[in-house]
Amino acid sequence: MQVIDRSSHLGGEMEYPQSPAALPDALLTDPRLRKALQLRDFGGVFAVAHEAGDISYNKIAEACGLKAERVGKLARGDGAVTTLAAIERIADGLRIPGRHLGLAARPWESPGRASPARMEDHDGDDRMKRRNLLRGALAAGLTGAGATALTAARQDLDSALDDHQTAELSYWESTAERYGYGYNGKAPTKVLSDLVLDFDDMKPLFRQSQTVKSRGRLCHVTAQMAGMTAIVLHDLGDHREAHAWFHTARRAAGESGDTGLHSWALAREAMVPLNFGAPAAAANLADQSRHLAGGQPSAAAALACAVAARAYAAQGNRDAALTAVSEAEHLMDHLTSQQAADTWFGYPEQKHHVHLSQALTILGETKRAYATQSRALELSRSPSLMTRALITIDRASCLAHDGEPEEAARVAAQAFGELPPAYRTGLTRTRALALYRNIRTSPGAGRLRDVLEASAA
Secondary structure, three states, X not given: OOOOOOOOOOOXXXXXXXXXXXXXXXXXXXXXXXXXXXXXXXXXXXXXXXXXXXXXXXXXXXHHOOOHHHHHHHHOOOOOOOOHHHHHHHXXXXXXXXXXXXXXXXXXXXXXXXXXXXXXXXXHHHHHHHHHHHHHHHHOOOOOHHHHHHHHHHHHHHHHHOOHHHHHHHHHHHHHHHHOOOOOOOOHXXXXXXXXXXXXXXXXXXXXXXXXXHHHHHHHHHHHHHHHHHHHHXXXXXXXXXXXXXHHHHHHHHHHOOHHHHHHHHHHHHHHHHHOOOHXXXXXHHHHHHHHHOOOOOHHHHHHHHHHHHHHHHXXXXXXXXXXXXXXXXXXXXXXOOOOOOOOOOOOHHHHHHHHHHHHHHHOOHHHHHHHHHHHHHHOOOOOHXXXXXXXXXXXXXXXXXXXXXXXXXXXXXXXXXXXXHHOOOHHHHHHHHHHHHHOOOOOHHHHHHHHHHHHO
């Protein structure tokens, strides 16, 4: 739906700045919006504008001079707007005619309503009236009208002191935290599109002047969002774009000054060459991550050791792989609950067993691999479709190693075949193909071949 700004007028009259969140004319006739305006339910107004007018909460916040986080809370029914100054800012920001909110007509509503000179005179009159009212209220004492006037003056100062950029950064930090919990049953393509659209909404922040502290926070959240975008691209099988986004994540993490986040980005990037046939490159990135993480237990350090174990195993360097497995297990035992959180930035026990499953499977340590696979499946909460399929394909590879290729083909074919189409690309397909190539001359391999061919059709 096209957003129309009703603030510009022809014929030489004053033109008011364009609003980034002007409500479309047609939306002002929407019964839901009219009801919300009548009740001054601005959470309802924001929700309708976001849904029907396709206006982001970030743009609403920018237009109305509110914190983006507060706009989101109001839209969810948390809180209310009661001060006249805030109501007027919302009316002007969304270009809501005053009559809909019980206000006088707003200056932008009528052509030629005020010239710059008349506006300055009007502002001067208003300032004098405010001073006289405040003087009279305070003369009556510090109760009643005087206390109200003092409170209003302080609130106006607090509003002026509010760092709008800081508010927006808080919103994006909470957004990154929400994405960090993974797919939660959403298809990777849906998560990817959401991430990229949110990056588009973030772009105005990059063009604003910033304090050193704000710049560091912006780089930090950028590194997180870029890293998660890269993870999804990796899972979808686009290793070239995944590398490019991880490069952006590492640059942003380096500028943020957070070595832990930088180490995390390196460890996650190492999984791209690892899963797409370049274990030497993976080992190099994982070792860089281990060096940057230092010797103290952290999610990034544990992840880097686990990825290094897989990379060394894939290279055939058995001793280095087993050493890295031991280091990962030691670090896992010493992580705090926050470091072991089940997010893309943490290193939970479930993720630990998923990585060890792959390393031990490649090494042919099938007894240990079966045990870690069972534990990984126990810990993989539904609907972790991709993770559960990868663990099961690892189990099938162990069965093939132990001389049961027909059962291996059956197990892998079932796990891969039951995945929704959106999940039969990238990593799951790569693992299933690798197993098929290993057992293609064995009885029953045709079953796995048929499932792979059907998914490629």
